[in-house]
Amino acid sequence: MSNGKEIFFADEEAAGSKLKRKAKESPFMIAGLGGLVVALGIAAYKFRHRGSMPTSVFLMQTRVAAQGTVVSALTIGVAYHMFNKWILHDGEDE
Structure with a gap:
């Protein structure tokens, strides 16, 4: 039951090729990973200028911002894929 995708085992593939x-x-x-890195970079820069905000609140806001960027990118990707498949009919019927 081959669907055209190769099967890789964890010990056979290097991190770069994966x-x-x-x-x-x-x-x-x-x-999404790029957005995560950017969000964390901005948070690291702003950490020194957070004022009287407690560290725990700042870290919680950073976590929400980082998760939001990743979830947003993946949601846009799913919507794009669904639009191509169901509206434009660019994919093969599976």
């Missing part, structure tokens, strides 16, 4: 394969399969996941 990231390249995932980028081809799901580019919105890579966009």
